[in-house]
Amino acid sequence: GGIWKPYVILFLGPNGSGKTVTIAKLAWLFKKNGLAPVLTAADTFRAGAIEQLEKHAKALGVTIIKRRYGADPASVAFDAIEHARAKKKDVVLIDTAGRLGTNINLMEEMRKIARVSRPDLKIFIADALAGNDLANQAREFNEHVGIDGNILTKVDADVKGGAALTVT
Numbered sequence: 001g002g003i004w005k006p007y008v009i010l011f012l013g014p015n016g017s018g019k020t021v022t023i024a025k026l027a028w029l030f031k032k033n034g035l036a037p038v039l040t041a042a043d044t045f046r047a048g049a050i051e052q053l054e055k056h057a058k059a060l061g062v063t064i065i066k067r068r069y070g071a072d073p074a075s076v077a078f079d080a081i082e083h084a085r086a087k088k089k090d091v092v093l094i095d096t097a098g099r100l101g102t103n104i105n106l107m108e109e110m111r112k113i114a115r116v117s118r119p120d121l122k123i124f125i126a127d128a129l130a131g132n133d134l135a136n137q138a139r140e141f142n143e144h145v146g147i148d149g150n151i152l153t154k155v156d157a158d159v160k161g162g163a164a165l166t167v168t
Contacts, residue, residue: 013125015098018153024056107144
């Protein structure tokens, strides 16, 4: 009995850090291990973000929950979790914006998504090439939204690693 509760993972981090690709890789890993993931296009601020996630969902053969460009990201996250509950899907992976329009506060928006989705895990995705700015970004996300873990992307490039140590 009881209500089906999918495991909810919220992905945070600046645009260009590799959030969407990381989400696709994790969805593939979950699927490979017999779990049913749901991709959530809660970056509704960047025109290409929804399409990018949609391509990954199609290639992986997994469900994507999306709304139109400009839709409320927290409501997209809510819809994805409700879908996962109803269809007994195992994991909800929520892609978020890393930058918003100048009149919208990014941290406020991320806090709202976190409040609505009540994630089991909040993961900060960081571009290893971002250097010292990375530490500031991680600190800001952690102060405002909270971070449970970090994933460092683009580590295969020529990286000095100092920022990686700071973030972890």
